[in-house]
Amino acid sequence: MADIFGGFKEYSVAEFFKKNRQMLGFSGKVRSLTTIVHEYVTNSLDAAGEARMHPELEVWVEEVEKNERYKVRVKDNGPGIPENILGKALGMMLAGTKFHRYVQQRGQQGIGAAGCTMYSLISTGQPISVVSRHKGKKVSCKLGIDFKKNKPVLTDVVREDCGPEEHGLDVEGVFADTKYEKGGYGVGEYLKRTAIANPHATIIFNSPEGDRFVYPKSVERLPEKAEEVKPHPLGVGANDLLDIAKAAKGYTRLSAMLQNEFTRVSLNKVKELRDLVPDVNLDMSPSRLTWDDAEKLVVGFRKVKWIAPATDSVIPIGKEQIEKSLVNILNPELVYVTSRPPKIYRGGIPFVVEVGIAYGGDINKEGKGGVVMRFANRAPLLFDAGGCAITQTAKSVEWKRYEIKKFDEEPVAILVNLASVHVPYTSAGKQSVSSEDDVVEEIKNALMEAGRHVQKHLSGKRREREKSTKKKAILRYVGQISGDLAELAGEEKSKKEIEAELQKMISERFE
Ligand SMILES: Nc1ncnc2c1ncn2[C@@H]1O[C@H](COP(=O)(O)OP(=O)(O)OP(=O)(O)O)[C@@H](O)[C@H]1O
Ligand SMILES: [Mg+2]
Structure with a gap:
């Protein structure tokens, strides 16, 4: 052979x-x-x-x-x-x-x-x-x-x-x-x-x-310092658990490692784990943890009722900051920014979604509309848009409902920033975010909130336009009607006086 x-x-x-x-x-x-x-x-x-x-x-x-x-x-x-x-x-x-x-x-x-x-x-x-x-x-x-x-x-x-x-x-x-x-x-x-x-x-x-x-910088305040946090048991898989066990030094017992290297693992929770995963010896050295043990522990983790992880480790860009930036760089007629409260995905990883929407101004100067600007922890994502949860979610919104009839052609720019201690990228190229349900839902809600504001603005503008067309149409007849009325009124009122009064009435009506 x-x-x-x-x-x-x-x-x-x-x-x-x-x-x-x-x-x-x-x-x-x-x-x-x-x-x-x-x-x-x-x-x-x-x-x-x-x-x-x-x-x-x-x-x-x-x-x-x-x-x-x-x-x-x-x-x-x-x-x-x-x-x-x-x-x-x-x-x-x-x-x-x-x-x-x-x-x-x-x-x-x-x-x-x-x-x-x-x-x-x-x-x-x-x-x-x-x-x-x-x-x-x-x-x-x-x-x-x-x-x-x-x-x-x-x-x-x-x-x-x-x-x-x-x-x-x-x-x-x-x-x-x-x-x-x-x-x-x-x-x-x-x-x-x-x-x-x-x-x-x-x-x-x-x-x-x-x-x-x-x-040039447009805000003086530095972003808050991102603090290091410990992983939450619901945010890790068997592979992560093995990595953490390997990297953790100085523990004689697995139980102590879990308590110190993870957030929300208390003595009581360790007790619960002992009952839930009796096959895994929590008193052994973390270095002896096998893949099999890690898998069993991760299954056990899912059965425990944990306190959610703290979310103060996630630092958004900030509403005011995004507004300033969008105004400075895109010079739009409308800007609206929504920063959602922190949420958690995969049960244990905190994140925040921020959405900014800008309409008009310099946005489609180059003839392109419907711009979706994706960011992860403030870094722009330019490639692999097709497979990215942010693009997919933005495309799935029914923009027509928000008076944006043709999203791809209108002067609208959307900024979505996903801030997290661990961004779920789809690959090592870090250009697109994977479709985690909780993340997608947040993006969708934020986009819809932003959409409602654009709708308010655009429907206001539309009403203004309609009003002004109507006003113009009526004004067109004022001259003729005033002449006719002056004839009917005889000596009492001149055409000029009637015309002035009618114009005043119309202006007041269409204020
Ligand atoms: N401009 C810089 N100033 C100071 N330290 C830097 C700078 N660039 C890189 N480093 C250091 O070099 C390390 C390696 O950088 P590298 O880009 O390879 O990895 P990373 O930023 O840690 O992760 P990623 O692969 O996701 O970019 C960083 O972790 C940081 O400690
Ligand atoms: Mg780097």
């Missing part, structure tokens, strides 16, 4: 993503370029958020080879990255400060930045250039990845001292198989939407055509 195992090999996670780059958003030239900017920009915003400062970031996109190769540079004023972790942060897959944490941030997997380094290497053979200023130290280097080992490779390292007032990360790379586009999927639109959802940030974009777009 032929030896079929001769070619058996192990692959590192970096090698896996090198082969499956589309999973990280590197598919199609336009999308690849936007993905690169997205990864760097979300990191900059996250870092500024954690450091409690107003983000200021500047993006440059420059064409190196026609419609093929672009240089991208993103510079921020955040805390920068210390040298000892710089390599891992930007040159190792599944490494970062956000994985395993239930905290509302844009990044959650520890792949984004290293994915860009990977893309630069596989498309041009070149590493990226990095300058990090952190606590008085400036480090400049070239950064690549050893794919086999999933390890960073740093070269040309230069260390200098800098003043503490200098801080931030400055990354630059050349990426092939990319294309800059002006339309709805391009970097320009992406950054405009980022500015809409982050009115506390200053964002500057230098386009390949040499244009400079400046979106």
Whole structure:
């Protein structure tokens, strides 16, 4: 028999993503370029958020080879990255400060930045250039990845001292198989939407055509700090439970781990679990937890009556902030924003839905109507709209009922932001939200509320229009009627007097 195992090999996670780059958003030239900017920009915003400062970031996109190769540079004023972790942060897959944490941030997997380094290497053979200023130290280097080992490779390292007032990360790379586009999927639109959802940030974009777009911050107040929360038992599956058990250190008993690593697990609840899942020994070490045990525990979790998780970990953009942003950037005739109270999906994961609707103004200047702007934790989602719960829900609303007859053609823009400690993305590309029932219901309710406001506005406008047409129609006869009446009245009243009186009457009637 032929030896079929001769070619058996192990692959590192970096090698896996090198082969499956589309999973990280590197598919199609336009999308690849936007993905690169997205990864760097979300990191900059996250870092500024954690450091409690107003983000200021500047993006440059420059064409190196026609419609093929672009240089991208993103510079921020955040805390920068210390040298000892710089390599891992930007040159190792599944490494970062956000994985395993239930905290509302844009990044959650520890792949984004290293994915860009990977893309630069596989498309041009070149590493990226990095300058990090952190606590008085400036480090400049070239950064690549050893794919086999999933390890960073740093070269040309230069260390200098800098003043503490200098801080931030400055990354630059050349990426092939990319294309800059002006339309709805391009970097320009992406950054405009980022500015809409982050009115506390200053964002500057230098386009390949040499244009400079400046979106200055429009609100002074920083968003509240997103606090880290512990997972709720109803928000995890067997796989998550095993991950948490593996990562948790210093517990001799599974029961203690459950109490400390999860929210709402009290001593009493542990007792209940013991009765519900007698096969699983809650006194064993968490490191001995098997898949089978984890599955049984998760089934047990579903039978316990839990207190819902606290929802203060979810930070919305805010009604006033969204209103200001939409007015600033779209200059519409009507804006309405609704921020729903926090809810929970899958029984244990808190989230908030915010919906803003804008009508008229500059919205369909480019001839496109019915714009749905999707955001997850303030990051714009531009791709995979078809499979996204937000788009599907927006399309399922009967806009006709709200006086928006042809949604796709009218000057209407909708903003939907889903804020959560864990956004249910459909894939690692993080461009669309999966159809969790509770999330869909919230989006739908918020959209309908927003729709009712547009309806009020539009039906008011329609009535005004009807009134003015009617008034004009009646006024047309005033001259004739006044003449006839003056004739009937003889000497008593002149045509002019009658005309003035009639006009006054009509004006009062149609006030
Ligand atoms: N501009 C930046 N300023 C400060 N730290 C940064 C910056 N960019 C990246 N980092 C650090 O590098 C880590 C890795 O970033 P990366 O984008 O690869 O993963 P992530 O943001 O954690 O998750 P995701 O894969 O979802 O983007 C981050 O967790 C953060 O600690
Ligand atoms: Mg990231």
